[in-house]
Amino acid sequence: MSAVVYRAPMLNPRGADTLDAWADGGLRVRDGRIEAIGDFDAVMRVGEAHDHVEVLEGVIVPGFADVHIHWVQHPVRGAFEASLMPWLREHIWPEEMRYADEVFAAAAARRFYTDTVRAGTVMGMSYSSAHADAVRIADDARVGDWMTGDVVMEHGAPEALTRASVHEAIELDRRASGLGAERYVVTPRFALNCTPRLMADLGAYARVGGFHVQTHLSESAAEIREVLREFPEADDYTDIYDRAGLLGPRTVLGHCVHLSAREWAVLRARGCWIAHCPSSNEALDSGRMDLEAVRRHGIPYALASDVGAGPSHSLLHVMQRFLEIHRAADVAVSGTEALYRATLAGAECMGRSVVAGNLDASKRADFVLLPSPGGPLDAEGWIGEWTRGAMHELENRPLATWIAGERHDPATVSVNPPPP
Numbered sequence: 001m002s003a004v005v006y007r008a009p010m011l012n013p014r015g016a017d018t019l020d021a022w023a024d025g026g027l028r029v030r031d032g033r034i035e036a037i038g039d040f041d042a043v044m045r046v047g048e049a050h051d052h053v054e055v056l057e058g059v060i061v062p063g064f065a066d067v068h069i070h071w072v073q074h075p076v077r078g079a080f081e082a083s084l085m086p087w088l089r090e091h092i093w094p095e096e097m098r099y100a101d102e103v104f105a106a107a108a109a110r111r112f113y114t115d116t117v118r119a120g121t122v123m124g125m126s127y128s129s130a131h132a133d134a135v136r137i138a139d140d141a142r143v144g145d146w147m148t149g150d151v152v153m154e155h156g157a158p159e160a161l162t163r164a165s166v167h168e169a170i171e172l173d174r175r176a177s178g179l180g181a182e183r184y185v186v187t188p189r190f191a192l193n194c195t196p197r198l199m200a201d202l203g204a205y206a207r208v209g210g211f212h213v214q215t216h217l218s219e220s221a222a223e224i225r226e227v228l229r230e231f232p233e234a235d236d237y238t239d240i241y242d243r244a245g246l247l248g249p250r251t252v253l254g255h256c257v258h259l260s261a262r263e264w265a266v267l268r269a270r271g272c273w274i275a276h277c278p279s280s281n282e283a284l285d286s287g288r289m290d291l292e293a294v295r296r297h298g299i300p301y302a303l304a305s306d307v308g309a310g311p312s313h314s315l316l317h318v319m320q321r322f323l324e325i326h327r328a329a330d331v332a333v334s335g336t337e338a339l340y341r342a343t344l345a346g347a348e349c350m351g352r353s354v355v356a357g358n359l360d361a362s363k364r365a366d367f368v369l370l371p372s373p374g375g376p377l378d379a380e381g382w383i384g385e386w387t388r389g390a391m392h393e394l395e396n397r398p399l400a401t402w403i404a405g406e407r408h409d410p411a412t413v414s415v416n417p418p419p420p
């Protein structure tokens with residue numbers, strides 16, 4: 001099969017401070033994989049005479065990765081104003097109970113992937129509801145490279161959402177979804193819904209099966225107070241997960257807004273990842289993650305929307321909030337870093353950076369076409385332009401999204417629900 005060479009300006013993130021950029025770039029794609037990237041002329045020199053050239057009006061960047069999003073909260077994203085604990089109990093748990101209905105769940109899953117692809121997201125890690133069938137439904141409808149897991153809750157939530165034991169939970173999941181470690185994430189919702197015994201069982205299950213683990217850690221001050229009352233034997237919040245054996249290099253911890261020096265050191269020692277959710281932290285007024293401490297301790301992190309506390313699934317919107325919130329606290333952050341944290345860092349977090357995350361040769365051809373801001377090549381300026389504007393504009397800004405070389409044109413405009 002002959003290759004297609006896409007011709008457009010391109011940005012290819014390599015790390016927090018580095019990206020490659022071409023004003024007249026060429027991206028050669030064959031069978032869903034990238035064969036070459038570079039200056040258009042150079043790419044054409046090593047190609048074949050019958051390569052098909054497609055000139056694109058816009059700028060090519062890698063597809064986005066969202067490493068913490070509750071797909072079952074997508075219909076109500078940004079709809080409720082409250083702090084974390086009342087938000088969960090009064091709004092979110094009743095909403096998630098609806099996913100016992102498979103017809104409702106299937107329709108919501110289709111809408112979720114339509115909207116995320118529209119916004120340029122090609123991969124990620126999602127939280128499902130407590131229902132094992134909803135995990136299977138999400139995977140059946142999957143567009144892009146996603147992992148998902150049902151939120152395991154044992155107590156402290158409506159009875160319809162809790163499981164009697166880890167064995168019941170895992171048996172159900174395996175039977176209902178049949179997903180392996182590439183697609184299934186072990187997902188204890190958070191410490192307040194789990195006993196130490198349940199968390200230890202989940203930790204052991206994840207280690208033996210090579211599964212990723214995702215959960216929430218230290219999101220809000222009120223939550224932390226409740227957690228420490230419930231686990232008086234623990235040194236701190238992080239210690240609860242550490243004692244359960246849940247912390248390792250395949251563990252992705254959402255938020256980490258309020259951590260002590262001891263806790264940062266534990267995360268560093270265990271090699272955990274942070275899913276940094278600035279738009280969600282802002283929406284629930286949870287506080288600002290201490291980015292300076294994260295950097296000082298060398299803890300890896302990737303950006304995430306945390307829909308539905310985060311009001312938008314758009315990673316451009318998350319990048320905007322990331323840049324504004326940290327700059328407002330006089331912490332230096334660049335557009336280059338924001339783009340890296342929203343793309344390649346997410347793939348690294350998911351253990352997929354060999355096959356995805358940026359535009360390097362041999363990777364999957366996952367990329368997004370963004371509108372050209374015009375003028376000479378200016379990566380920082382362009383990223384600044386793309387992240388400017390209202391949430392709805394950012395959700396609909398990508399001109400097209402390619403996943404494994406297949407082009408997805410915007411068939412729908414994604415919109416937020418009207419305020420309740």
Ligand SMILES: [Zn+2]
Pocket residue numbers: 068070216254306
């Ligand atoms: Zn969350």
